[in-house]
Amino acid sequence: MNILVVGGGGREHALIRKIKENPSVKNIYALPGNGGIAADAECVPIGAKDIPAIVEFAQTHAIDFAVVAPDDPLVLGAVDALNAIGIDCFGPTADAAVIEGSKVFSKTLMSRYGIPTAAHRVFDDAKEAKAYVETLGAPVVIKADGLALGKGVIIARTKDEAFEAIRSMMEEKIFGDSGSRVVIEEFLTGPEVSVLAFTDGQTMIPMVSSMDHKKIGDGDVGPNTGGMGAVAPNPFYTDAIAAQCMDDIFLLTMHAMNAENRTFRGCLYFGLMLTEKGPKVIEYNCRFGDPEAQVVLPLLESDLLDIMMHTARGTLADADVRFSGDSACCVILASNGYPGAYDTGFDISIPADILAGASAQVYAAGVRREGDRLLTAGGRVLGVTAVASSLPEAVEKAYEAAGRIHFENAYYRTDIGAKAVAEGGAR
Ligand code: AMP
Numbered sequence: 001m002n003i004l005v006v007g008g009g010g011r012e013h014a015l016i017r018k019i020k021e022n023p024s025v026k027n028i029y030a031l032p033g034n035g036g037i038a039a040d041a042e043c044v045p046i047g048a049k050d051i052p053a054i055v056e057f058a059q060t061h062a063i064d065f066a067v068v069a070p071d072d073p074l075v076l077g078a079v080d081a082l083n084a085i086g087i088d089c090f091g092p093t094a095d096a097a098v099i100e101g102s103k104v105f106s107k108t109l110m111s112r113y114g115i116p117t118a119a120h121r122v123f124d125d126a127k128e129a130k131a132y133v134e135t136l137g138a139p140v141v142i143k144a145d146g147l148a149l150g151k152g153v154i155i156a157r158t159k160d161e162a163f164e165a166i167r168s169m170m171e172e173k174i175f176g177d178s179g180s181r182v183v184i185e186e187f188l189t190g191p192e193v194s195v196l197a198f199t200d201g202q203t204m205i206p207m208v209s210s211m212d213h214k215k216i217g218d219g220d221v222g223p224n225t226g227g228m229g230a231v232a233p234n235p236f237y238t239d240a241i242a243a244q245c246m247d248d249i250f251l252l253t254m255h256a257m258n259a260e261n262r263t264f265r266g267c268l269y270f271g272l273m274l275t276e277k278g279p280k281v282i283e284y285n286c287r288f289g290d291p292e293a294q295v296v297l298p299l300l301e302s303d304l305l306d307i308m309m310h311t312a313r314g315t316l317a318d319a320d321v322r323f324s325g326d327s328a329c330c331v332i333l334a335s336n337g338y339p340g341a342y343d344t345g346f347d348i349s350i351p352a353d354i355l356a357g358a359s360a361q362v363y364a365a366g367v368r369r370e371g372d373r374l375l376t377a378g379g380r381v382l383g384v385t386a387v388a389s390s391l392p393e394a395v396e397k398a399y400e401a402a403g404r405i406h407f408e409n410a411y412y413r414t415d416i417g418a419k420a421v422a423e424g425g426a427r
């Protein structure tokens with residue numbers, strides 16, 4: 001089979017490694033991929049948002065199955081366009097991807113179908129938004145409606161910070177049209193859990209839970225990033241909580257999307273907060289999380305491509321979905337300065353035993369290749385994932401490998417997994 005994967009980060013590298021375990025895969029193409037992914041797939045310089053070029057490539061390369069991994073092409077209708085030329089895809093169509101593409105849509109869905117989430121209101125007028133903040137007080141959360149590169153959520157500690165966020169989103173339009181409408185919502189507290197789930201609209205199969213580490217600094221300080229590391233499973237997510245989420249959140253969401261004529265097929269990502277009043281949805285994503293995919297997929301024991309094909313065809317109930325009982329930890333090696341400005345173009349050196357996957361898996365994100373040199377080319381450069389029978393061991397192995405990978409200007413958090421281990425992730 002010829003497989004096409006749209007995207008080019010660490011998540012896509014983890015997907016590609018897993019898909020390749022299926023013996024019937026002949027060619028696997030990454031659009032655009034990156035210099036590190038090139039070791040596992042043929043990378044083609046077509047941007048993930050260039051849907052006409054993706055369709056043309058698929059048509060001319062006898063693609064049997066496509067996986068659209070990032071949010072932008074999903075929201076822009078890449079799956080619709082590929083389906084239209086007869087290519088099966090893993091990923092939701094645009095009308096279902098709106099669950100991530102519009103916060104107004106997702107918040108309205110949750111209110112309408114009684115799915116637990118933070119209390120909120122939607123505004124398209126800055127004055128009214130500010131008046132609502134006056135009544136709510138602070139802290140309060142301001143969210144741009146549309147996609148904003150993961151930066152559209154502002155946690156305002158004071159009313160003045162909230163006014164400033166409303167001004168910059170709605171009046172200055174720092175996120176363009178994504179900020180024309182905003183959601184203002186109640187500030188919740190509690191441990192966060194990411195749950196990725198396979199669903200075809202009839203069946204919902206949650207994967208092993210995980211925990212992202214979004215802040216740039218140790219101890220969860222500093223600005224938000226795309227994610228600086230992850231662990232799986234998430235020890236805060238007990239079996240009892242999982243059962244409650246299945247009934248009160250996951251299945252309700254699947255049925256709600258069906259009722260709206262927006263059947264979701266693909267990976268639905270539930271960003272949850274375990275509050276004192278029970279689990280609540282912080283956000284939905286219409287795709288695998290990154291770095292979550294880099295800890296969840298290495299724990300998948302069954303055949304990913306087979307599961308994806310079943311999901312696309314609406315036969316997920318027949319798929320074999322099994323996770324090992326092991327734990328995984330992923331440490332992201334970033335360019336110093338990220339998520340602000342940073343330099344790139346530094347040589348990356350990875351010891352041969354690590355490259356061979358002996359002690360860890362290295363997934364490439366911001367990497368380019370020049371001859372046989374690998375150079376840094378982005379904010380998040382590599383994800384280093386280790387798997388072990390216990391979480392403390394997985395954390396130790398990931399850091400041992402990360403410490404032996406070098407490039408100038410490297411930065412990584414030193415406490416990935418610490419909170420999870422303290423919570424009792426010792427199994
Ligand atoms: P997002 O970009 O939607 O993933 O949101 C970024 C982060 O903002 C989340 O991971 C949470 O840590 C935080 N967040 C979002 N909504 C709320 C909320 N209502 N209360 C507290 N924190 C929130």
Ligand code: GLY
Pocket residue numbers: 212226227285288289290291292
């Ligand atoms: N790790 C969060 C996300 O993928 O959106």
